[in-house]
Amino acid sequence: MPTPIVIVGHVDHGKSTLIGRLLHDTDNLLAGKFDAARLSSEKRGLGVEWSFLLDSLQAERDQGVTIDATRLPFTLGGRGFVIVDAPGHRQFLRNMITGAAGASAAVLVIDVTEGVRDQTRRHAMLLRLIGVADVIVVLNKADLLDFDRTRIDAVASQLTALLTPLDITPRAVIPVSARHGDNIAAPSPHLAWYRGPTLTEALAALPRPLPATAGPLRLSVQDVYRQGERRFVVGRIDSGRLAAGDTVAIGAAGHRATITALAGWPTPPAQSAGAGQSVALELAPEVVVARGDLLYHPNAAPLRARRLATRIFWLRQEPLRLGESFQLRLATAEYKVRVSAIERVVRIDDLSAEAGTEVPPEGFADITLTAAEEVLFDPFRPEGGGRGVLVDGHQHIVGGAPILGIAAGREHVFPLDAAVSHAARAAAKGYRGAVFWLTGLPGAGKSTLARQAEQRLFADGIDAVVLDGDTLRTGLNADLGFSPREREENVRRTAEVARLMADAGLVVIVALISPQAAMRAEARRIGGDLFHEIHIAADAATCEARDPKGLYAKARAGVLPGFTGIDGSYEAPAKPDLRLDTGRLSVTAAAEALIGFIAEAIAPKVLPGGEAAPAGAEAAGEAPAMARL
Numbered sequence: 001m002p003t004p005i006v007i008v009g010h011v012d013h014g015k016s017t018l019i020g021r022l023l024h025d026t027d028n029l030l031a032g033k034f035d036a037a038r039l040s041s042e043k044r045g046l047g048v049e050w051s052f053l054l055d056s057l058q059a060e061r062d063q064g065v066t067i068d069a070t071r072l073p074f075t076l077g078g079r080g081f082v083i084v085d086a087p088g089h090r091q092f093l094r095n096m097i098t099g100a101a102g103a104s105a106a107v108l109v110i111d112v113t114e115g116v117r118d119q120t121r122r123h124a125m126l127l128r129l130i131g132v133a134d135v136i137v138v139l140n141k142a143d144l145l146d147f148d149r150t151r152i153d154a155v156a157s158q159l160t161a162l163l164t165p166l167d168i169t170p171r172a173v174i175p176v177s178a179r180h181g182d183n184i185a186a187p188s189p190h191l192a193w194y195r196g197p198t199l200t201e202a203l204a205a206l207p208r209p210l211p212a213t214a215g216p217l218r219l220s221v222q223d224v225y226r227q228g229e230r231r232f233v234v235g236r237i238d239s240g241r242l243a244a245g246d247t248v249a250i251g252a253a254g255h256r257a258t259i260t261a262l263a264g265w266p267t268p269p270a271q272s273a274g275a276g277q278s279v280a281l282e283l284a285p286e287v288v289v290a291r292g293d294l295l296y297h298p299n300a301a302p303l304r305a306r307r308l309a310t311r312i313f314w315l316r317q318e319p320l321r322l323g324e325s326f327q328l329r330l331a332t333a334e335y336k337v338r339v340s341a342i343e344r345v346v347r348i349d350d351l352s353a354e355a356g357t358e359v360p361p362e363g364f365a366d367i368t369l370t371a372a373e374e375v376l377f378d379p380f381r382p383e384g385g386g387r388g389v390l391v392d393g394h395q396h397i398v399g400g401a402p403i404l405g406i407a408a409g410r411e412h413v414f415p416l417d418a419a420v421s422h423a424a425r426a427a428a429k430g431y432r433g434a435v436f437w438l439t440g441l442p443g444a445g446k447s448t449l450a451r452q453a454e455q456r457l458f459a460d461g462i463d464a465v466v467l468d469g470d471t472l473r474t475g476l477n478a479d480l481g482f483s484p485r486e487r488e489e490n491v492r493r494t495a496e497v498a499r500l501m502a503d504a505g506l507v508v509i510v511a512l513i514s515p516q517a518a519m520r521a522e523a524r525r526i527g528g529d530l531f532h533e534i535h536i537a538a539d540a541a542t543c544e545a546r547d548p549k550g551l552y553a554k555a556r557a558g559v560l561p562g563f564t565g566i567d568g569s570y571e572a573p574a575k576p577d578l579r580l581d582t583g584r585l586s587v588t589a590a591a592e593a594l595i596g597f598i599a600e601a602i603a604p605k606v607l608p609g610g611e612a613a614p615a616g617a618e619a620a621g622e623a624p625a626m627a628r629l
Helices: 017-023 033-043 057-062 090-100 118-129 151-168 199-204 422-429 446-459 469-473 482-502 517-529 542-548 552-556 589-602
Strands: 003-009 070-076 078-084 107-109 135-140 172-175 217-228 230-239 241-245 249-250 253-261 272-274 279-286 294-298 303-314 325-330 333-346 366-378 386-391 397-400 403-406 434-439 463-468 505-511 531-536 578-580
Touching: 003 118, 017 078, 017 107, 017 135, 017 199, 057 230, 107 118, 107 253, 118 303, 135 151, 135 199, 151 172, 199 422, 217 279, 241 253, 303 333, 303 386, 325 366, 325 397, 366 403, 366 531, 434 446, 434 482, 434 517, 446 463, 446 505, 446 589, 463 469, 463 482, 469 482, 482 505, 482 517, 482 531, 505 589, 517 531, 517 552, 531 589, 578 589
Parallel strands: 003 078, 003 107, 107 135, 135 172, 434 505, 434 531, 463 505, 531 578
Antiparallel strands: 070 078, 217 230, 217 294, 230 279, 241 272, 249 253, 249 294, 253 279, 303 366, 303 397, 303 403, 325 333, 325 386, 333 366, 386 397
């Protein structure tokens, strides 16, 4: 079984040159290939351009980049390898992931004159994401540094600092000059100070991949064919073996059947088959089987769950937000899933992880996906299993999503998607539901402005509702006190209710002190892209002078300990979506500004999930209801 090796690296760091030189120096080129590349190089006024040995597409040759992943068989000392030349340019990261997904080892190429770049970090993260543990690092273009050990060692240290937090320990870090063949197939006299292996020696020392037949039986059903009275279940064996007479379980229902025959055309029927083979099975009894079902031996069943812990690489050029829905594709199966939690987001500049409310374009994160039905899966491993991808409504792959395992908690809770989408409601109403979260000191004017906006919106045909703190404290949150923890819960519950209302197409105006930034960050996480933070920003003296409810006086008298603005702190938003200074603006002016902001925010436009605006709304510039505001 050949060892698949992916070659990754930043564009222009020399991947193609390295591969071309490697194939040449190990006699793995077809006859005439080198002469063709040499002639092509001479026509362009170049010396031998090694990358021409494998840039088969004219577009690649013209642009000097690798566009699609190329697979190249390669032998070394009688051992077979498959080199996967993966694109380095960020535009082709999808292709890079495709190329790297089946690799059991990787060669990470770095231009030693440039060192680690952002794309190098992405590639390193991708290697970790797809579980490639055996990594050989090549520090290319050492000749451009005159093979200077001090400068090369500095880049090696930089690289170690990158890989260590990712739990990747390179099997070798090799300084080379791919163009001149230094340390590729033979030790370089220019690098006499280097004591490690050459590239070919490092490749030969890689462990051989285990045969997939050693794993548990997994067959992803491609289809079910009928031929007269006979019915054939067809698919490719992903791992393990099967044989006539075996009992297999099928899909999440786990119905059992016996394999009565392995059909063959034009060959005679076989008695058994193993990983990598496509088969047509006859089962008895004729249980219900469909494309996407998984066949397995009952004594070695996969995991099953509706909440999946997933490590995602997000491919779209817009953020991934909480609540978005996709199809999770696992082999031939597809499941409707929703992003129910964003656990940790990786900062690409230093690869540290932190809490986040969205995944940035081309970002990495640990997320939880919740499926509408039980998903059968094996936890991700490099040699197979758990290789999920997310697909959007246009059948575009928008993210790599290896399934790590069952997500903790609430496995017995199965939220349902609304029967009417946010886009459909917006199309019908002419405006989007949204949450406008007014925060500020007591007396700043939050409730006053919220009520004025509610009246004006209602008069203009907009379904608006106000959730203010005092009202909520008499009902939904009546059981809560005013401890920090209870205040957090007050905000969380309010945010959940507001989100449900906004999803139903309402314009929700929340008037809540919500004094701590962390509380509001949680509200924003819950509200997602429907959430807008508005700071009603009167100073403490102005608010106390107003004292519309007499609360400041009570706090001064010690009746209300911890009162925000007196002895309770208030963290003003650093970057609200709108700030209204009611110490300077009149009530009328502030209300007009608030209504204008709401009108712009709820106007139909590109909706979550990339759905288009309601037909006619964009052409008219404003929806009918909005035109009256």
